Every structure is written in structure tokens, then in C-alpha cells.
Amino acid sequence: MKCIWCGERKGKRECPAAGAPVCPRCCGERRVLSAACPESCPFLEAGRERDARVYRKVLARLPPLERERHEATLERHPEAIARLEYTLARQRFRQRDLADRDVREAVGLLLESYRAGEAGILYERTSENPRVEGVRREIRAAVDALGRSREGEGAGLPAGVAVECLGFIRSLVDAFQAEYGADSAYIDFLARFFPGEEEGGSILTL
Ligand SMILES: [Zn+2]
Incomplete structure (x- = not known):
């Protein structure tokens, strides 16, 4: 049976979102972004494990000094990084x-x-660019909320x-741009990784 999405390749994966077989390529491309993947899907889980490896690989390709500095940041502030990525x-x-x-x-x-x-x-x-301003405000709000208690006290992240x-x-x-060259390689990656409404942990805890 052909993939229900592209109608070209073989539908090798029984997709719970489409309720029909899909090909691995469409599965990878649509995963979470344009398919309502349930958390129980084994292809989703395997995809996330692959993503965690991709993330490590991209990190590893940064120039050594930059990489060391960022790895230290990730170690010191894993929750802050995860919150920003989730945002x-x-x-x-x-x-x-x-x-x-726009994110950059x-x-x-x-x-x-x-x-x-x-x-x-x-x-x-x-x-002045509404796309840039929209994402700027969201990140700003996330940073400000990070250092605060549940009661809203505190001054935000230093x-x-x-x-x-x-x-x-x-x-x-x-680094994602250099690796993949696509317009939205990084945010697509993040969107696939954090699909749920609830915030997950750091990508590297997988
Ligand atoms: Zn397909």
C-alpha cells in the first residue's frame, strides 16, 4: 500500500495520526509539525532519540572554544535552556x-x-518586524519568568x-543553519522535540 500522504512511496509505517500507512520520509517530515502524533507512537519515540543524537552532533561541530563554553552553560543552566527551547x-x-x-x-x-x-x-x-518582535517578547517573558517563584516573586534570571x-x-x-541550510532547521527541530503542552526536560537527558 502506498503512503497516504505522498501517494508515491511505500507506506511502511502504520501511522496512528493518519490512521493509515505512511512512508518513513513523510513520517519524518510531518512528525508533530503537520501530523497530530500521539505520544504513544513508537516512531515518535524513536524519532526523538534520533533528534537527541542530532543535537549532540550539531553541538560537537561548534568550534572547540565555543563548544566548551556552551557545554558549560548547558551543564550549569539545563532548565533555563530547556525552557527557552520549549518557548x-x-x-x-x-x-x-x-x-x-527571525529567532536569531x-x-x-x-x-x-x-x-x-x-x-x-x-x-x-x-x-519593527512582527515575526521577530513576537518571538522576542515570548523569549523575554520566559527569561523573566525563569528566576521567579510560583508566586511571581523575584527579579527573573540574572x-x-x-x-x-x-x-x-x-x-x-x-550551527543548525550550517549543518542543514534550511530556513527553519533549528525551530523545526525544537517543535518536533517538544510537541506536548507540558514542558519536557532537556533534550540531552534522553
Ligand atoms: Zn510518503
Whole structure:
């Protein structure tokens, strides 16, 4: 039987979202992004394990000094990184035309703001581009919420930690671009990895 999506290749996987056989390629491409994959799907689970390997591989290709710095950040602030990645994944579903370059620009604006914050200067750069501004606000809100208690007390993530974590995200955007060259390689990756409404752990805990 042919794949119900492309109608060309053999439908080797019984897809619970389509209720019909699909080919491995369509499964990989549509997984979570345009198919309502249930958490119980074994192909989804295997796909996530593959993703965790991809993430490690991309990290490993960063220049050595950069890589060491980012690995240290990931070790020190795994929850902050996971929260930022999760935020980007959710934003991908809200703004379907979001591209990695929008994320890069938004992160760059925030880096400027938080660096100024480190120097004690209150300064907020915004964007005229609604896609960039949308994702910038979401990341900003996530960073601000990170250092707070459930009661909403506290000042948010310290500016220095925010700079470290955002620097990590920006390097990964670049590394995914270098590796795959697609417009939305990084955020598609994140969107597939964090599909649920509930936040998962770090990608590397898999
Ligand atoms: Zn197919």
C-alpha cells in the first residue's frame, strides 16, 4: 500500500495520526509539525532519540572554544535552556512562517538588552518586524519568568545568566543553519522535540 500522504512511496509505517500507512520520509517530515502524533507512537519515540543524537552532533561541530563554553552553560543552566527551547518550539506553532533568522534576530536584540542590563543600564531594543518582535517578547517573558517563584516573586534570571543562555541559543541557530541550510532547521527541530503542552526536560537527558 502506498503512503497516504505522498501517494508515491511505500507506506511502511502504520501511522496512528493518519490512521493509515505512511512512508518513513513523510513520517519524518510531518512528525508533530503537520501530523497530530500521539505520544504513544513508537516512531515518535524513536524519532526523538534520533533528534537527541542530532543535537549532540550539531553541538560537537561548534568550534572547540565555543563548544566548551556552551557545554558549560548547558551543564550549569539545563532548565533555563530547556525552557527557552520549549518557548521557541511553542512559538513555531503560533507563527507558522517563523524562520531561524527571525529567532536569531530576536535573540540578538535581547542579548543587547541583557548586556546593557549587566552594565546596569535599562535598555530594551525592539523590532519593527512582527515575526521577530513576537518571538522576542515570548523569549523575554520566559527569561523573566525563569528566576521567579510560583508566586511571581523575584527579579527573573540574572542578566549575566540570560546572556549566557541566549548566546547558547544563537550559536545553535547558526550551527543548525550550517549543518542543514534550511530556513527553519533549528525551530523545526525544537517543535518536533517538544510537541506536548507540558514542558519536557532537556533534550540531552534522553
Ligand atoms: Zn510518503
